[in-house]
Amino acid sequence: MLFNSYAFIFAYFPIVLIGFFLIGRHNIRAAAGFLALASLFFYGWWSVKAMPLLLLSICFNYWSGLRLTPQPGRSDKQRKRMLVLALTVNLVVLGIFKYANFFIANVDAALVAAGASPIEMVHIALPIGISFYTFTQIAFLVDCWQGKVHERSFVHYALFVTYFPHLIAGPVLHHAQMMPQFANPKTYRVDLDKVALGLAIFTFGLAKKLLIGDKMGEYADMVFNGVHSGVMPSLYTAWFGVLAYTMQIYFDFSGYSDMAVGLSLCLGVRLPLNFNSPYKSTNIIEFWRRWHISLSTFLRDYLYVPLGGNRKGPARRYINLFLTMLLGGLWHGAAWTFVIWGALHGGYLMVNHLWNAKVRRNVPPGRVAKVLGWFLTFICVMIAWVVFRAESMSAAIEIYKGMLGMHGVPSVAFGEFIVPYRKPEFFQTLLVALVVCLALPPTITLERWVPQPVFLATRPRAGSVATVTIALVTVTMLAFCVSQLGSYSPFLYFQF
Incomplete structure (x- = not known):
């Protein structure tokens, strides 16, 4: 169901909008649950077969988030092991569904060049929206480990992940932007403005x-x-x-x-x-502050900064920039074209920062x-x-x-x-x-x-x-x- 379709504009959205506020007048928790179910219906309209994976992902990450949150009797070492496990599970699942055939194709090319028999491709469909909901939940897990998450409602968490306006193609959401709004009673009252x-x-x-x-x-x-x-x-x-x-x-x-x-x-x-x-x-630095802002923010906070950011000298900063954009390119798709696109922007950013450091600061x-x-x-x-x-x-x-x-x-x-x-x-x-x-x-x-x-x-x-x-x-x-x-x-x- 596309946003630009008769079914969405004249059926799905009016029903969801009216139902959400009618239920919200009496029970805000029930209204949040209704909106989460409506979002799952929206996702299922695209692919019922991909629904179990989404539900398993939500349940696993919610459970992992509870175990990652600092609590008495739970050591930092235990929580760190849990973080590594949870991130590994998410990245492995994303890797299997999105990058397995890309990896096999490159291995096959090397095998054929060496005169060996190629490996058979994996016949698996890419679940729609998997990159967005995986990145959204990875950010949630890291924040749980850092003690930044205080919301414990499973209904609000499920709604945060499945919320239909962003589920299929973003933006990449942060729990601090969304979950407090779902907990606010004012959200469930009609605001004509x-x-x-x-x-x-x-x-x-x-x-x-x-x-x-x-x-x-x-x-x-x-x-x-x-x-x-x-x-x-x-x-x-x-x-x-x-x-x-x-x-x-x-x-x-x-x-x-x-x-x-x-x-x-x-x-x-x-x-x-x-x-x-x-x-x-x-300039290209400004471009990435304006283009796909939610993804740029995610890459900065959860990839560039953990790699060291600009804290380890100029040379390391340029390497971190390049690696961040390289992986950002690969996030877009399992093809060398996306890797090259990321590499180009990584190179652009390196040149831009070098120009700013050596030339621009002396010439307004x-x-x-x-x-x-x-x-x-x-x-x-x-x-x-x-x-x-x-x-x-x-x-x-x-x-x-x-x-x-x-x-x-x-x-x-x-x-x-x-x-x-x-x-x-x-x-x-x-x-x-x-x-x-x-x-x-x-x-x-x-x-x-x-x-x-x-x-x-x-x-x-x-x-x-x-x-x-x-x-x-x-x-x-x-x-x-x-x-x-x-x-x-x-x-x-x-x-x-």
Whole structure:
């Protein structure tokens, strides 16, 4: 069940929203349980076969968290052994389901090269959302061991893990952000301010996905899929194809994140901000503070800092940065393309930090420097997206060759794949995409324009005109987006 589907918008979410608040009027614990069961139903709609693994993961990690919490009579040594065991179980399960075939494929390549017989692949499906709920629970376990977790309710823990707005594609949640909200009685009372704002944010996220992300994806697929069919992109075709994917992944994932924030806000729960206009960044460090913020925070707190962070000198700091991004790339998928993508960003960060340490601290950046920094950052991000999108390194290399003009300078068309820059709709959508991601503020800033439904206001107040305008735009946009529903269009981050 997709957020961008009739079943979700007109059946599932209205039922969950109404049921949650009706039950919450009488029993908040029962309302939390209802929302947890509704979230499990949402997950089961995707894959009933993957449900037992999710439930076992929740039960095991909740039990482990209780044993990891500091208590009289439980030594630090015992708790540390339990932490190692719990983390190992989580990582082994994730490794089996997500990386077993990747490992076997690489072993097979070595065996075949040595003249030996290859190992048979494991026929196992990747459970949807396993990376997100595994990372969420790993953070919980570490915090339990550090004595930071004080919530003991199993219902709230189960809801924290399964909460449907984030379960499939994030954001990666932290218990301190969510569990206190589930324990707060105010969460279970209807707040029309939050409902109005939530619906507006959801609508803008839906528009990002349907009207921009999916449209850009059509053109990106022409180029990237064309390479797999033996059609090599010329100079402009390659650059426009990569630019199209650069816009697609931003509006697809940012759209999902906005929709998740909006849906959750309707239920009275605030999710953390996951995007903050990342394509406005003037350096790669800033980019990672704005892009997929919840994952960046997790990698920093639970990987980079435990590796030593910047506490062991500059050289070790650069190594830790590189390793963190390398593993962050591998988290996205079991393929060398993701590893290379992580390595590229690791290299970018090393260069950026080195530049800051050796040059920038002595030369305050001016306006021209900021513009050049933005342009260089945007180009570097685009270059890295090539390996992220390509299905193989050989395909990525052909795209790179096209970007260098090694496949020629443009032709009018190639086979059944229409050159995107010959289609007016491409430029129209691309222009809108660039304006939205480079000139407009993040969607979350709607909060100042949608403070309260106008028809409920008891008296006129400043900003009411802007509120009415946003309300009309939101309703019109929602109606138009609904008219565009129909085709199956999953979110890109579902595959991770």
